[in-house]
Amino acid sequence: MxxxxxxxxxxxxxxxxxxxxxxxxxxxxxxxxxxxxxxxxxxxxxxxxxxxxxxxxxxxxxxxxxxxxxxxxxxxxxxxxxxxxxxxxxxxxxxxxxxxxxxxxxxxxxxxxxxxxxxxxxxxxxxxxxxxxxxxDKINAGFYHEAQEKIKRLKAENSLKVIGITGSFGKTSVKFITDTILKEKFRVLHTPSSFNTPMGLSKVINNELNDSHQIFIAELGAKVPGEIKEVAELVMPDMGVITAIGPTHMQFFKTIENIQKTKYELIEALPQDGLAIFNCDNEFLKPLADKTKLKTYRYGMEDTEKLDIYAKDIEVFEKGSKFTLVIRGKGEINCQTKLLGAHNISNILAGVSFAHLLGMTLEEIQRGIEKVEGVEHRLNIIDGGRGVIVIDDAFNSNPVGFRAALDVISQFKNGNKIIITPGMVELGEMEEEENYKIGKEMAKNIDYAILVGKKRTEPIKKGLIENKFKEENIFSVSSLDEATKILGNLTRQGDVVLFENDLPDNYDEE
Structure with missing residues (x-):
């Protein structure tokens, strides 16, 4: 024994x-x-x-x-x-x-x-x-109600204004841009990183929001219908923007209509005197803007005669962009930003919309735009010190964002253009078709493609080859380590490397 x-x-x-x-x-x-x-x-x-x-x-x-x-x-x-x-x-x-x-x-x-x-x-x-x-659940409910009561108190006693930001993509960038612009005039608190769930928001409100803040910027995230409503009821926004709607998290939402309905929950949560802001360059947002009964503001870069806030005379170059900002009824002003790509001008216009509605002058807004820095892993330029320019767009990817990144890399005229990507994920039944389409787009803009995940990136490879891309310039690998080794042998001084998307940790790479 x-x-x-x-x-x-x-x-x-x-x-x-x-x-x-x-x-x-x-x-x-x-x-x-x-x-x-x-x-x-x-x-x-x-x-x-x-x-x-x-x-x-x-x-x-x-x-x-x-x-x-x-x-x-x-x-x-x-x-x-x-x-x-x-x-x-x-x-x-x-x-x-x-x-x-x-x-x-x-x-x-x-x-x-x-x-x-x-x-x-x-x-x-x-x-x-x-x-x-x-x-x-009991603990979370306690934190949720504590945060909700705090928002109510600060609204009543300190006239706190709450901004809600949601969308299929662009919401984190818009949050940081809005924060930078508004800080030219106001004391602002924004939720960090991707804190966009009830518990993440509750933690920020309970631990960081205080009597000194005039503006609270809340990013609202969702994977299923009803989740935006839950976080909106927590933060009680006075004004809100939907940055874009597109095919993301399709394995949960199934249809674009479900995404539209879910994101619109932010607008439905606004008070009667609330302000609803829409990116009207996005085809899925135009009908939502048209049906909204609240006071509505539209921004964009297309069909400008229908917009309240827009950009014109846009010049996009390697290290940023210039444009003329127009606010209908207020005037226009020349602006410059360090952010890359036309899509980031769209994100800036969302931040400008809040600044305008909160009473900032054109000059204050202009200064704020100049101070905006890139968000980590979202089209950041990194100089590796060897004369090779690296564009880091590794946070996530979707059809609109991927095309925006390809547009940015196309602005570089010298050296070879190289992309490392596992393609787009979380697109549900659309994933194979969208990756095939992006492969055809890649063929127009790059010289070498390093595809991470041999099985998953087959549609990209097919799109590249069908658009007459040299097959010997395509490298299909199983891991980022393999990709990096190939990259080391490919790159020369003056080359540009785009890291587009990085698979989430809970996603199978094969």
């Missing part, structure tokens, strides 16, 4: 160590899926090969690293207790097997059972998360 105890103790120590090490990655994936068990199950189904590896090692530098928030720590604690339950049951049953059979069968059963617990850590986490959910 002593030998059994010693053997089980050793096996248990190994199981505890390896199981808890293995649990970090699934907790990370669950966090990226918003702690939603249904989405996490979908992740498991689509990544069976990856998580089926006994000793799978995730990337060392993930795009969005695991953040040990209070919730993640509580989940880990719950997960440990669930594992303890399985471990104790295994040890007890192993002892029963020993008593009814022999020592080695008891140890064998213990070893196999502990290995299976280790192997199925990904699925055991589903149990842990389900157990933790009721408590987390």
């Amino acid at each position: 002593i030998i059994l105890y010693i053997g089980q103790f050793i096996l248990l120590c190994l199981a505890v160590f390896f199981s808890l090490v293995r649990s970090n990655f699934p907790i990370h994936m669950l966090q990226l899926e918003g702690y939603d068990n249904n989405l996490y199950r979908d992740y498991i189904k689509s990544n069976r090969e990856k998580i089926g590896k006994i000793f799978y090692m995730p990337e060392k530098n993930p795009k969005l690293p695991l953040v040990w928030t209070d919730r993640a720590k509580r989940l880990l604690k719950t997960h440990k207790f669930v594992n303890y339950g399985f471990w104790v049951a295994t040890v007890i049953i192993g002892q029963i097997v020993y008593k009814n059979s022999n020592l080695w069968l008891g140890l064998f059963f213990t070893a196999i059972s502990l290995f299976l617990i280790y192997y199925f850590e990904y699925r055991i986490l589903l149990i842990s998360n389900a157990i933790a959910k009721p408590k987390e």
Whole structure:
């Protein structure tokens, strides 16, 4: 019996160590899926090969690293207790097997059972998360209502103005641009990075928003209908903009109509005296603007006679752009920005709309535009020091953004133009067709294509070849490390390299 105890103790120590090490990655994936068990199950189904590896090692530098928030720590604690339950049951049953059979069968059963617990850590986490959910819902509701009450108080006592920003893409850039412009006149707080969920917004409001702020800028995100309504009811915006609508997160939304309905929840949440702002260069936003009963402002660069705010005389060059800003009824002024591409002028116009409605002068707006800096991983120019220009557009990609990046790289006249991309993801049934189309567009603008993910990028390769792109200038690789090695042999002084999109950490790369 002593030998059994010693053997089980050793096996248990190994199981505890390896199981808890293995649990970090699934907790990370669950966090990226918003702690939603249904989405996490979908992740498991689509990544069976990856998580089926006994000793799978995730990337060392993930795009969005695991953040040990209070919730993640509580989940880990719950997960440990669930594992303890399985471990104790295994040890007890192993002892029963020993008593009814022999020592080695008891140890064998213990070893196999502990290995299976280790192997199925990904699925055991589903149990842990389900157990933790009721408590987390209660905690989240408390933070949500605390933040909501704070917004109400600051609106009543300090005349706080709240800006809501949503859209299929462009919302984070518009948020930072708006913040920079408004700071020429106001004390502003904006949500950091991609804090656009109820809990992310609640945290910022509860911990950072205070009596000194005059403007609060909230980015509102959603993957399913109803989520914009939830965050809008939290922040209670006085004015809101929809930056764009397009095919993103199509595996959740299924149709463009569902995206339109979801993003419009921001406008529906505005008060009767609220101000609704639309990017009317976007074909899916024009009908939403037309049906809106609130006071509506339209911005863009096309059909300017129908717009309230627009840009004309646009000059886009390698290191930025110039344009004339026109605000109907207020005047016009020449502006310059360090941001790349015409699509960023559109993002600037969204920020200008808020500035105009809040009473800023043309000169104040102009100064703000000049101070706007690029958002990390969104068409930033990086000088690698070897005379090679790198354009970092790795945060995410969609058909509009991808074409905007190709437009930017086309502005560079010297050297070879090289792109590294895994293509576009999260487009649902449209993914293959859109990647094929972008391949045809790439053929017009680049000299070399390094495609990451041999299976997924087949449609891009097909589009390139059908548009008479040299097949010997296409490199299909399995990883970014391979791509980087090829890039090192390709680049020469004066070349331009575009990094377009980076697969999310919870997406299968093959």
